[in-house]
Amino acid sequence: MVKLFTRQELQPLLALHPAPCLSLFLPTHRHPPQVNRDPLRFKNLLRTAKGLLRPQHTPKDIYALLEPLRALSSSGLWQTHADGLAVFRSADLTAHYCGFLNPFPNWRSSPTAFM
Numbered sequence: 001m002v003k004l005f006t007r008q009e010l011q012p013l014l015a016l017h018p019a020p021c022l023s024l025f026l027p028t029h030r031h032p033p034q035v036n037r038d039p040l041r042f043k044n045l046l047r048t049a050k051g052l053l054r055p056q057h058t059p060k061d062i063y064a065l066l067e068p069l070r071a072l073s074s075s076g077l078w079q080t081h082a083d084g085l086a087v088f089r090s091a092d093l094t095a096h097y098c099g100f101l102n103p104f105p106n107w108r109s110s111p112t113a114f115m
Contacts, residue, residue, distance in 0.1 A: 005086065005097040005099070009095070009097065012093060012095070013093075013095070017091070017093055018090055018091040018092060019090075020053065020056075020057065020065065020090065021088070021090045022049060022053075022088070022089040022090065023086070023087070023088055024046075024049065024085075024086070024087040025084065025086050025087075026038070026041060026045055026084065026085045026087075028083065028084055028085050028098075030082075035078065035079075038078050038085075039073045039078050040073075042072065042073050042085070043070075043073045046069060046070065050062055053065070064091070065089055065090075065091070066089075069087060072096060077096070082099040083099055084098070085098060
């Protein structure tokens with residue numbers, strides 16, 4: 001199901017969450033063959049996030065944070081042909097939104113808030 005980012009979706013993201021708070025932004029494509037590469041680009045983004053989290057977090061904590069996101073790379077999400085994907089993850093929140101144009105770097109982490 002395509003989930004667009006709305007004002008109501010913003011409220012939970014503004015609350016404080018347990019560290020780390022991971023924000024992933026990925027420009028996506030509308031047409032083949034680029035749209036077919038988006039799941040691999042997302043997997044690579046997760047690999048980058050894992051490497052950046054490694055100095056400050058245990059492997060167990062990193063796995064717990066990233067594992068729920070790995071399912072997105074094989075979901076039907078990539079057939080939506082939206083202009084972008086935003087993924088927000090902390091220990092108590094997992095959310096993703098399509099059609100999210102990317103004004104930010106592809107990866108962000110913050111101690112207690114989403115960026």
